[in-house]
Amino acid sequence: MVDKTKIYSVSEINREIKIHLESTFDNITVVGEISNFKAYQSGHWYFTLKDENSQISCVMWRGLNAFVFFTPQDGMKVIVTGRINVYEPRGSYQIEISTMKPLGVGELQIAFEALKRKLAAEGLFDERFKKPIPKIPSSIGIVTSIDSAALRDVLAVIRRRFPVVEIVLAHTSVQGEGASQEISNALDLMNEYGEVDVIILCRGGGSLEDLWAFNEEVTARAIFRSKIPIVTGIGHEVDFTIADFVADLRAATPTAAAEIVTPRIEQLIEQLSKYDDSLYKLIIDFLKRRKENLIHQLRSYSFVLPESLLNNNQQKFDFAIFRFNQSIQKFLNDKKQILTKLSNTINMSDPKLTLSKGFAIVRQNDKVISRKTLFSKEYSTEIEFYDGKVKING
Amino acid sequence: MVKSKSSFEKDFERLEEIALKLESGDITLEESLKLFEEGVIISKRLIETLNQAELKVNQLKRELNGMIKKTKLENNDEEER
Numbered sequence: 001m002v003d004k005t006k007i008y009s010v011s012e013i014n015r016e017i018k019i020h021l022e023s024t025f026d027n028i029t030v031v032g033e034i035s036n037f038k039a040y041q042s043g044h045w046y047f048t049l050k051d052e053n054s055q056i057s058c059v060m061w062r063g064l065n066a067f068v069f070f071t072p073q074d075g076m077k078v079i080v081t082g083r084i085n086v087y088e089p090r091g092s093y094q095i096e097i098s099t100m101k102p103l104g105v106g107e108l109q110i111a112f113e114a115l116k117r118k119l120a121a122e123g124l125f126d127e128r129f130k131k132p133i134p135k136i137p138s139s140i141g142i143v144t145s146i147d148s149a150a151l152r153d154v155l156a157v158i159r160r161r162f163p164v165v166e167i168v169l170a171h172t173s174v175q176g177e178g179a180s181q182e183i184s185n186a187l188d189l190m191n192e193y194g195e196v197d198v199i200i201l202c203r204g205g206g207s208l209e210d211l212w213a214f215n216e217e218v219t220a221r222a223i224f225r226s227k228i229p230i231v232t233g234i235g236h237e238v239d240f241t242i243a244d245f246v247a248d249l250r251a252a253t254p255t256a257a258a259e260i261v262t263p264r265i266e267q268l269i270e271q272l273s274k275y276d277d278s279l280y281k282l283i284i285d286f287l288k289r290r291k292e293n294l295i296h297q298l299r300s301y302s303f304v305l306p307e308s309l310l311n312n313n314q315q316k317f318d319f320a321i322f323r324f325n326q327s328i329q330k331f332l333n334d335k336k337q338i339l340t341k342l343s344n345t346i347n348m349s350d351p352k353l354t355l356s357k358g359f360a361i362v363r364q365n366d367k368v369i370s371r372k373t374l375f376s377k378e379y380s381t382e383i384e385f386y387d388g389k390v391k392i393n394g
Numbered sequence: 395m396v397k398s399k400s401s402f403e404k405d406f407e408r409l410e411e412i413a414l415k416l417e418s419g420d421i422t423l424e425e426s427l428k429l430f431e432e433g434v435i436i437s438k439r440l441i442e443t444l445n446q447a448e449l450k451v452n453q454l455k456r457e458l459n460g461m462i463k464k465t466k467l468e469n470n471d472e473e474e475r
Binding site for chain 1: 401402403406409412413416417423426427430433434437440441443444445448449450451452453454455456462464467
């Protein structure tokens, strides 16, 4: 295989090694811990994989690393596939990586905690940056995948609770390669559009891997720079993402997010009719008070005020009443009339009125004796006049 | 560009304001009637809007020239039923 008698030039031996290594290790899988991770402007990734005793250089080209769903961080244990590549001019070799996955869920949790600490230290989760969520939005932005169950759920809730708003959707993929960049772009797009009162950023339930796009720094930064308040509804109750921490409000699920940003329409209508009623009540009260004031003033100052001025005031008031009567509901007037009639009837039937004319009431045993047949000479009799009672013993 | 409050919210707040002013009584007769009329108009308008509710769903997209385009989104939710 190797010619032991041959004297190689450097180029030649590197060439031989390259051919040999690259053909032998053309499809390998390696486990190791990432260190010195660098993402270059060009889009390529360079880093070292290491274990306790050894290390190896790695490269992942731009086109391929776009398929990695997470951003690698130093200290993460990953499992990579690829092939050995020898760089002849330097006589060095590296792994040219084609796929990379975290070794286990634990690795993602480590990355999660690391990013969480970093962003918390920067203040991205601070309460003072949280924007208030509008109570009654006119327009709601939704950032999610257009054919997701989450979108259907959110739309169903809004349609049921508050179908008056305009919905503006910015579609984005919510998992897998490049999702975090897409989410970030969609949030920026929504802000550039600007005509929504609140944004729902949501995604249905899934594994930590599925939700990973919401644990990426790119996503977190986009949420933080949004001028429009953002409510997140990502995964299930138990799932907390970095996006949730940065958002202005975190809802447990997409459905819950939709409920938070919408009032119930029935409630609003009820509230409005109450306003309507109370407006009538308020204006009546107000006019009553004004009338009392005016009467009071007229009484106390009428003798010093020129008559014309008085009439002026009176006219102003009458005109106001006229306008008020025009706009007030008819039933109020009807009620007033009924009340007047009733009180007249009651006044007319006051027995005192009758007594004052000379009539009297005869009672026996506290019962009114209205007929001769009811009268008995055996009982004592009480006669009530207008000005008092007389008692006659039987 | 970003609105601080929706028109709904503004209307509701105005109604509250009107009710408060009427309650305080610290206004002229003319003002009170104007406020009353305004309040009735706003509440009627709001109720009308709320009663004519129909959800509008649009989609935002960035076109190749960088412009934002808003298009009506067909309502697949309703078709499924």
